[in-house]
Amino acid sequence: MTTTTPPGPRALAWRRRGHSAARFWKQYRTRRAGVLGLAVLVLFGLIALTAPLTVGSDVQSVTEAPGQPLESPRGQFPLGTDRFGRGLLGLLIWGARVSLLVGLLAAVLSVSIGAVIGITAGHFRGRYATVMMRVTDWFLVMPTLVLAIALATVMSRSLGTIILAIGVTTWPTTARLVRAQTLAVESRPYIERAKALGGGHWHIMSRHVLPNVMPLVLAQTTLVISSAILAEATLAFLGLGDPTVISWGGLLQDAREAGAVSSGDWWYLVPPGIAIAVVALAFTLCGRAVEAVLNPRLGVAR
Numbered sequence: 001m002t003t004t005t006p007p008g009p010r011a012l013a014w015r016r017r018g019h020s021a022a023r024f025w026k027q028y029r030t031r032r033a034g035v036l037g038l039a040v041l042v043l044f045g046l047i048a049l050t051a052p053l054t055v056g057s058d059v060q061s062v063t064e065a066p067g068q069p070l071e072s073p074r075g076q077f078p079l080g081t082d083r084f085g086r087g088l089l090g091l092l093i094w095g096a097r098v099s100l101l102v103g104l105l106a107a108v109l110s111v112s113i114g115a116v117i118g119i120t121a122g123h124f125r126g127r128y129a130t131v132m133m134r135v136t137d138w139f140l141v142m143p144t145l146v147l148a149i150a151l152a153t154v155m156s157r158s159l160g161t162i163i164l165a166i167g168v169t170t171w172p173t174t175a176r177l178v179r180a181q182t183l184a185v186e187s188r189p190y191i192e193r194a195k196a197l198g199g200g201h202w203h204i205m206s207r208h209v210l211p212n213v214m215p216l217v218l219a220q221t222t223l224v225i226s227s228a229i230l231a232e233a234t235l236a237f238l239g240l241g242d243p244t245v246i247s248w249g250g251l252l253q254d255a256r257e258a259g260a261v262s263s264g265d266w267w268y269l270v271p272p273g274i275a276i277a278v279v280a281l282a283f284t285l286c287g288r289a290v291e292a293v294l295n296p297r298l299g300v301a302r
Helices: 009-028 032-049 088-124 126-141 144-154 159-167 172-186 189-196 201-237 248-257 266-294
Strands: none
Touching: 009 266, 032 088, 032 266, 088 126, 088 159, 088 172, 088 201, 088 248, 088 266, 126 172, 144 159, 144 201, 159 201, 172 201, 189 201, 201 248, 201 266, 248 266
């Protein structure tokens, strides 16, 4: 007679995570808007990842531009050309890499800062929480775009500066939400039992609070990404981005400098503007769907 060894704690934990992921996807795919947003994001993600194969990095070259400046859309250039004669379709595809990357990294930085401040302020309370919440309130009342412009102005013009400027100015909302959830979690009886058994601050925050606020952090991340992409486009449009890097906001800034608005060169303005709006909307749809799945009490309609 053979005996089977029961799975260990780690195997059981991974099994529970797998079941949770399967249950999440089963509920998520019932949200038609969320599935549509996810499909759009997957499409743009594939376009961005395959850009070196489909258009190549030489699409950014000004000296080897294949067309004439500001050509209207036609066979060789389906979206026309920019002021240097470069095909706008290739620039739009290549710019997706930068816009999506900046949006993702800035959102991760913003949510990470907000989550750390929210958890610690909700756990320690007292004078520390008071100080951190007053700092959070100050950032909330200050115009985010103005702060981001100020940071991007005094620092070097690079993608890192844009990511930092967006990340350190958009975290207060996440901090407020995470702190409220932390206070709710720490009022539960098992937290008191963990403290009575000798659990320290790090143990309570990492083993009990963080897993319970992670669904909120995940949903907030998907929502912040759309705002980060819009912020990157705005900063680039204002001329505060890296001039050597192609992005959707940078294309709009180039179009403004070339006088595309006054001359009626709509093909220079419309495609990057539509791309920014579609991606931001797709992330918003995904974020709302994630919120509805993780917190059904929100009652978000499908």
